[in-house]
Amino acid sequence: MNFSTFFKRLNHKQFKARFSDTDSCLQWIADIKWASGFTCRKCGNTNYCSGKSPYSRRCTRCKADESATAQTVFHHCRIPLPEAFEMAWMVCHKPEVSTYEIARKLDARQMTCWKFKKRIMQCLEQGQGLELFVPEKKL
Numbered sequence: 230m231n232f233s234t235f236f237k238r239l240n241h242k243q244f245k246a247r248f249s250d251t252d253s254c255l256q257w258i259a260d261i262k263w264a265s266g267f268t269c270r271k272c273g274n275t276n277y278c279s280g281k282s283p284y285s286r287r288c289t290r291c292k293a294d295e296s297a298t299a300q301t302v303f304h305h306c307r308i309p310l311p312e313a314f315e316m317a318w319m320v321c322h323k324p325e326v327s328t329y330e331i332a333r334k335l336d337a338r339q340m341t342c343w344k345f346k347k348r349i350m351q352c353l354e355q356g357q358g359l360e361l362f363v364p365e366k367k368l
Contacts, residue, residue: 259284259297
């Protein structure tokens, strides 16, 4: 899923209404991530049940639990998910936005914003837009 084009279609008011809390962000990621169905990354099984965390899936064969954010640009994000979504929205609309400005608007540490913006920009520079799934290498 290309976040860049999706986020560019939303103005700030629409964006805030759509992604106001963690649940709405997780639900959207899970819906996109598993739109074609769940496949376990460890054993390849396609059957699952609910996992331990919200919107996660647990393989019924090997019992591996996969969160909605695993293997996405939001994996191991140090800021709350709605704020990470807002940062991605800001960067997609205005890639030259300063991390100081982002930190001020989101009331977050500048270095945390810099690291996450760097991850977003790496995805954008790959020429595919901001993809939901990150490449195999760690960002």
